[in-house]
Amino acid sequence: METADATGIPTEEALVLGRGMRLLAGAMTLACMVLVGPSAPSGALAGSLPVEPVRDVVPNRVMTWNICNPCGDEGNAGRAAEIATYAPQVIGMQEACVRDVEKIREYLRNxxxxxxxxEYGTVLRKRSRCGGMPWWPGAYGQAVLSAAPMTDHVNVEYPDGGSEDRGYMAVTTTVGGKPVRxxxxHLAHRHQADIRAGQVGVLATEVARHDRAIVLGDFNAVxxxxxxxxxxxxxxxxxPRCRPTSSGTCGITTDWQSKFDYIFLRGIAPLAHGxxxxxxxxxxxxxxxxxPARVDS
Incomplete structure (x- = not known):
């Protein structure tokens, strides 16, 4: 307790003691902060953002994955873990809600x-797919994640999507030290071959304009x-084993024992596939x- 003289003014001894107590309290607070750590920012996911990346992406590695929707958002942490196992430089996602992609990106970063x-290739807004408010449902479609910056983003809906709106997106980024489109x-439902043929025609016309291109996606076709x-x-x-002939031996990419998912290359040679x-x-x-080598003509 402070002591005072007859005038009621604290003595010098009391002032010194008070300052000492305040310094001690401040030191104890600082020690607690060091032990407990800083408060997480609002909305932050588990795990703190590292000052520097824990690891780097693998250069020249690309991935395509239909992440499945509606499959619930409880799997986003697991999806991020699967992606981190390979740490690709470029990722193409299909059946992707913007909300889920953002969560996956946060897990990958944090x-x-x-x-x-x-960049996103939204083709529809649908509450039953992606949640959201009745008057502003979540965005659904494709997404491209790239460690390098992307430019010239376009998003195209096919004239006929089939049973659900479908489309393609395209960006330019750097792979192998060179720009690549x-x-x-994501093409129409697997029982809608005629519609897919029209969609492929739209897509192929654009792909043909580029000497170097990577075409990722769920084509819903063998x-x-x-x-x-x-x-x-x-x-x-x-x-390398998969070709559009009966002699090709293509691995399956779906739970129903079919190959529907592709990484097509134009002007680029593959080194490994998994x-x-x-x-x-x-x-x-x-x-x-x-x-980096071009595919032989």
């Missing part, structure tokens, strides 16, 4: 130190389906490492 730019698409002929004429799948089954989607995760 837990794994993997930082990505993002990256396309990401390799020897005739509607994919125009894409096969322009590019090759990164799986497929990973996961519990977070009815589509497998497809990844590939790319080389």
């Amino acid at each position: 837990r794994y130190g993997l930082v990505y730019h993002v 990256v396309f990401n698409t 390799p020897d389906a005739s509607e994919l002929d125009r894409i096969w004429a322009l590019a090759a799948d990164t799986d 497929v990973r089954d996961t519990s977070y989607s009815d589509h497998h995760l497809v990844h590939a490492d790319l080389g």
Whole structure:
């Protein structure tokens, strides 16, 4: 307690004691902050944002993944973990809600130190798909994540989407030290071959304009389906065993034992190809490492 003289003014001894107590309290507070750590910012996910990336992306590695929707958002942490296992430079997602992609990006950044730019290829707003308010439902479609910046983003809806709106998006980024056009698409339902043929025609016309292109996506068609002929004429799948002929041996990419997911390359040679089954989607995760050499004509 403070002491005072007859006038009621605290003595010098009391003032010194009071300052000492305040300094002690401040030191104890600082010690607690060091032990407990800073408060997480509003909306932050588990795990603190590292000052520097914990790890880097793998250069020239690309991935395509239909992340499955509606499959619930409880799998976003697991999806991020699957992606971080391969740490691709470029990722194409289909059946992607903007809200889910943002959560996945946060997990990748906060837990794994993997930082990505993002562009979206929204084709519809649907509350039953992506939640949101009745008057402003969530955005649904495709997304491209890239460690390098992206430019010249376009988003195109196909004239006929089939049973649901479908489209493609495209961006320009850097892969192998050179600019490359990256396309990401999701074609019409697997029982709508005629509609897919029209969609491939729209997509192939744009792909043909570029000497170097990566075409990612869920094509909802097996390799020897005739509607994919125009894409096969322009590019090759990164799986060296998979060709649009009966002699091709294509690995499956879906839970129903079909190959529907592709990484097509135009003007770029593949170095490695892999497929990973996961519990977070009815589509497998497809990844590939790319080389700088042009595909022989």
